[in-house]
Amino acid sequence: MSTRDELSDVGSDALSEDGLDEIELVDEKPLSWFDVSAIGTGEMLFTAGWAWIVFIASSFGIFWSILGFIGGVIVIHTAWWLYREMITAVPEPGSLQSYAREAGVFPLGTSYFVLYAPVYGAFMWLELLIAEQLFALLFPDVPEAVWPYVVLVPVLVLNLMGHQITGKVQSVLVLITLVADVVLAICVIALIANADAWALNWPSPTPITFLGFFTIVGLWLGIMAGIMEVQQVLVDEWRDFRKSRDIGLLSAAWQLWIRQIPLALGVLGSFPIATLLVMPVPTIGVVEEKFGHNPLFFLALFAMLIATYTTLSVYFMGMGKILALYSQQGALPRIIGRYSRRSVPWVAILILAVFALIGAYIGDFTFVSHVLSTWSTTLYFFVALFYLLMKRRKDLDRPLVAKLGTPLAVFLLVVTALIGIAIAAADWSAVATWAALVVVVVLYDMFVVPRTKRGALYRQQLLRQRTSAARL
Numbered sequence: 001m002s003t004r005d006e007l008s009d010v011g012s013d014a015l016s017e018d019g020l021d022e023i024e025l026v027d028e029k030p031l032s033w034f035d036v037s038a039i040g041t042g043e044m045l046f047t048a049g050w051a052w053i054v055f056i057a058s059s060f061g062i063f064w065s066i067l068g069f070i071g072g073v074i075v076i077h078t079a080w081w082l083y084r085e086m087i088t089a090v091p092e093p094g095s096l097q098s099y100a101r102e103a104g105v106f107p108l109g110t111s112y113f114v115l116y117a118p119v120y121g122a123f124m125w126l127e128l129l130i131a132e133q134l135f136a137l138l139f140p141d142v143p144e145a146v147w148p149y150v151v152l153v154p155v156l157v158l159n160l161m162g163h164q165i166t167g168k169v170q171s172v173l174v175l176i177t178l179v180a181d182v183v184l185a186i187c188v189i190a191l192i193a194n195a196d197a198w199a200l201n202w203p204s205p206t207p208i209t210f211l212g213f214f215t216i217v218g219l220w221l222g223i224m225a226g227i228m229e230v231q232q233v234l235v236d237e238w239r240d241f242r243k244s245r246d247i248g249l250l251s252a253a254w255q256l257w258i259r260q261i262p263l264a265l266g267v268l269g270s271f272p273i274a275t276l277l278v279m280p281v282p283t284i285g286v287v288e289e290k291f292g293h294n295p296l297f298f299l300a301l302f303a304m305l306i307a308t309y310t311t312l313s314v315y316f317m318g319m320g321k322i323l324a325l326y327s328q329q330g331a332l333p334r335i336i337g338r339y340s341r342r343s344v345p346w347v348a349i350l351i352l353a354v355f356a357l358i359g360a361y362i363g364d365f366t367f368v369s370h371v372l373s374t375w376s377t378t379l380y381f382f383v384a385l386f387y388l389l390m391k392r393r394k395d396l397d398r399p400l401v402a403k404l405g406t407p408l409a410v411f412l413l414v415v416t417a418l419i420g421i422a423i424a425a426a427d428w429s430a431v432a433t434w435a436a437l438v439v440v441v442v443l444y445d446m447f448v449v450p451r452t453k454r455g456a457l458y459r460q461q462l463l464r465q466r467t468s469a470a471r472l
Helices: 003-009 033-037 041-089 096-103 106-114 116-138 144-160 167-192 195-201 210-224 226-237 241-268 273-277 282-291 295-329 346-361 365-391 405-426 428-451 453-463
Strands: none
Touching: 041 195, 041 210, 041 241, 041 273, 041 365, 041 405, 096 106, 096 365, 096 453, 106 116, 106 295, 106 365, 106 428, 106 453, 116 144, 116 282, 116 295, 116 346, 116 365, 144 295, 144 346, 167 241, 167 282, 167 295, 195 241, 210 365, 210 405, 241 273, 241 282, 273 282, 282 295, 295 346, 295 453, 365 405, 365 428, 405 428, 428 453
8 A cells, every 4th residue: 555545544634634635636637657757858858958068078078078977887787786686675655765764864865756756846947958058049139038938937827826737738748758858969079070070079088087987877867767756656657567567667777778878979079078068958059050040950959948948847746746745744834835725835936936937046067066976976876875775674574685686786885985975075065065965855754853743743644664565
């Protein structure tokens, strides 16, 4: 039985206090594997094409960027080998929170689940920053400061009215971005990329140290971490558990491994790094520099803007629901769980909108990227830690039996610890910022939540011992 079912069955009167029953969002439909695997399309399109080209490759060159990418893939797949085993043993919505509960460190899992909202919001910062640059290419005489509002406000209003981009509409829009992305990659590689630029950008402009390599891996993980999120949504939403458990990672990884890398490599082989650095959006800039405002330029521009709007809609729909649900259960302040007459968690959505707009006034991409890298690195560190702690339990109906699970978990602990040390050496303030966020949420969950009526019930139900893998 899922956490939501248990909370509905036990103490439903307490949870309905002040009219804050859980209310389903209007127009919400079950998601197919294609819908869910495409949720991260917009953010992956922007962060892979923009962050890697402008930031990672400009600092470390193509060769070391590719090696760092391979290191990130190894971390992702190692984490997934452990993650799928924990899903099988404890198949509940809530993922990391559920495993932290079974491992005996529940507040830590709660912190990472709740903090998905600001992490996702940080990706929205990148979305809005690049959307601002895209519109500036079309309308250079208009002040750039208005574009984040032009992008965000329509999506915000639609969601407050109870209309989300889901189902067939989402699939069609995502399909447009998929096709356009493939076309753009082929054209850039065939028509723009050249051997001279590739050779010039191949070596690192500075020597690579031992920790420097792990810094590159960490930067890649900051981009790749959305894969785990997409996969978990798929497990929760798709009724066929075994297929959703195994196909989720592949469908999410496909977007980054196959779609984004050819485009990124094509752009890196098109112009010297120094030229790419001055382009606001290199994936568009290389086309504009070579051909001007031709049909290919507008195709790429159109596809990126569609990706922005669809990803923002998913941000409001998914994160708003999570924040409101946690508020209803007592894990967050009660006001965040308020619903409108249209059955929309309007307070949570407005909070998300304000947080997303903050990014329009933050120009320190290096700091944001390091914070995201710290989040993803510590996320995988705790996946390994929770696995080892759960492995010690002998009372689970379905114990953890993954082949090579323990040595892989130890390997993941060591590698992610090295990545964390490398990021801290490069930018201690980013690491400290993320650590402070985690500590605040952990302390709130440990000392504030249990002292509220709803929070006490919430923790009582979630923390009671479970040994059944009923969904299997």
